[in-house]
């Protein structure tokens with residue numbers, strides 16, 4: 287690997303981490319669309335900032351562009367507050383307007399601004415190693431690396447300092463307000479960090495990848511964990527994994543790096559969406575099937591409990607009485623036998639002591655919804671897993 | 673009532689969403705140590721009243737005081753149980769963690785909860801009978817269990833005044849009894865408990881104080897004096913609704 291290759295992967299990874307952190311909270315706050323709005327509407331901020339500073343790497347430019355991001359959020363909220371349109375409509379109104387102002391500004395001043403719309407959407411990750419930061423003539427690395435590294439440092443520091451506040455106000459803004467943690471302050475803090483990260487990452491990776499890196503890793507992690515800290519960690523891992531594997535995919539296919547990273551993010555999400563242990567599509571389908579069988583089992587056990595007459599409990603006539611197909615009654619019969627809930631003597635099925643107790647408990651549970659007593663059954667039976 | 677200390681005082685409170693008032697000139701005095709129900713039809717502004725008292729919503733007119741001081745100065749004295757539906761129960765967190773959130777107020781900004789806070793949270797979980805579920809992800813809890821978790825989170829705040837928005841919504845009979853017993857124990861300890869309540873049948877049995885609300889305050893006082901057909905008709909009756917709309 288050449289040093290340029292390492293630098294590109296390093297920049298992409300840092301961008302991925304810097305995006306995954308605010309992205310996790312955006313996803314949990316159901317604000318994924320907001321990051322899309324921010325990433326597009328900072329364009330006029332960038333252009334105006336460039337007119338003022340005449341330097342694409344000036345901190346002032348980043349501040350101005352980030353400010354446009356926050357203004358976008360405020361505009362969206364104001365439009366939404368009128369009660370005339372919903373949030374997604376408000377977002378749809380604001381960001382194309384701001385983005386097109388940016389595009390027009392670039393087109394009108396094409397000679398002065400070294401920005402083009404392609405670069406804005408897709409970034410120029412491949413060129414980042416060529417733009418070096420020199421301090422008194424000494425090359426200390428690519429400028430993008432320093433910019434995103436600095437932003438990441440601030441993001442991580444803020445995350446550590448305000449983790450508790452972020453968690454609380456994301457889960458329950460009302461309680462946060464009553465306890466004195468202004469949800470508005472935390473909200474705009476998060477919006478500011480998201481905007482700054484977007485601006486910092488934007489030049490390197492473009493608007494589309496910024497959005498993908500904020501939302502996809504967090505959405506993927508959400509399917510895998512029930513712990514906020516783990517979700518943050520997984521988002522970061524997924525982001526970095528996609529950044530690096532995407533880079534090599536691009537290398538191998540000779541394609542756009544940003545495009546390949548986005549593809550990897552999509553692939554990763556899809557795989558997890560299918561195979562996640564409890565929230566994945568396959569797991570959900572399997573569980574539903576199991577639940578169906580267990581409901582049948584319970585119906586069957588209840589039938590045995592309610593009918594003392596032998597004619598109702600003859601193995602060969604069970605399907606007639608409960609009105610099931612053969613296959614289903616066979617599965618249920620085997621399941622009940624496997625769990626020692628029934629005994630078959632002379633083709634007559636009867637409940638064992640265990641089966642009888644289980645049926646009573648299960649009926650109790652269904653009627654009262656009282657969990658405590660059924661706790662230990664949960665591992666054996668899907669039905670009671672809520 | 674001989675003890676006449678006022679826990680919560682609301683003066684001329686008017687609250688609006690998008691300039692449409694949903695609470696209109698509310699005056700209310702809640703004496704210390706009562707277990708009070710707020711009753712009124714859906715959309716009467718019950719939740720809005722609580723949120724305004726707690727400073728979550730800004731009123732367009734009027735003021736609120738808690739033991740004679742503005743809410744901001746008395747945060748430590750107040751605990752809040754929001755309507756269960758107001759949060760996302762799929763949020764990645766556990767029962768214990770949610771209860772710990774009740775301790776955040778006393779910690780203030782930046783400081784993290786430690787062993788002391790954890791111990792308090794475990795005790796509160798024990799009180800509501802939810803200790804065995806402490807590590808359960810909150811979406812894996814039943815409606816009644818979620819409500820108990822919310823109650824535990826309020827208990828851990830160890831406040832003087834408790835506001836609860838429909839704590840009996842969607843809970844089974846056992847949980848309802850467990851919750852009301854805890855509320856009665858709070859009143860015994862001279863805490864003030866204010867509950868948005870829907871089941872009019874149980875008002876006389878559970879509460880000693882009641883406020884009728886429907887955009888305006890209809891009546892407030894001891895259940896035995898004012899819980900009658902007249903006030904119920906005024907609050908829920910069709911004629912009354914028509915007359916406030918013009």
Ligand SMILES: Nc1ncnc2c1ncn2[C@@H]1O[C@H](COP(=O)(O)OP(=O)(O)O)[C@@H](O)[C@H]1O
Nearest residue numbers: 689690694712713714715716717718719720721
């Ligand atoms: N965020 C909101 N924006 C606009 N209107 C609202 C909002 N919240 C509540 N309302 C309206 O205010 C009125 C009172 O609501 P609420 O206080 O929730 O009533 P209650 O709790 O008594 O059912 C209702 O008409 C409701 O539609």
Ligand SMILES: [Mg+2]
Nearest residue numbers: 718719720755
């Ligand atoms: Mg309500």
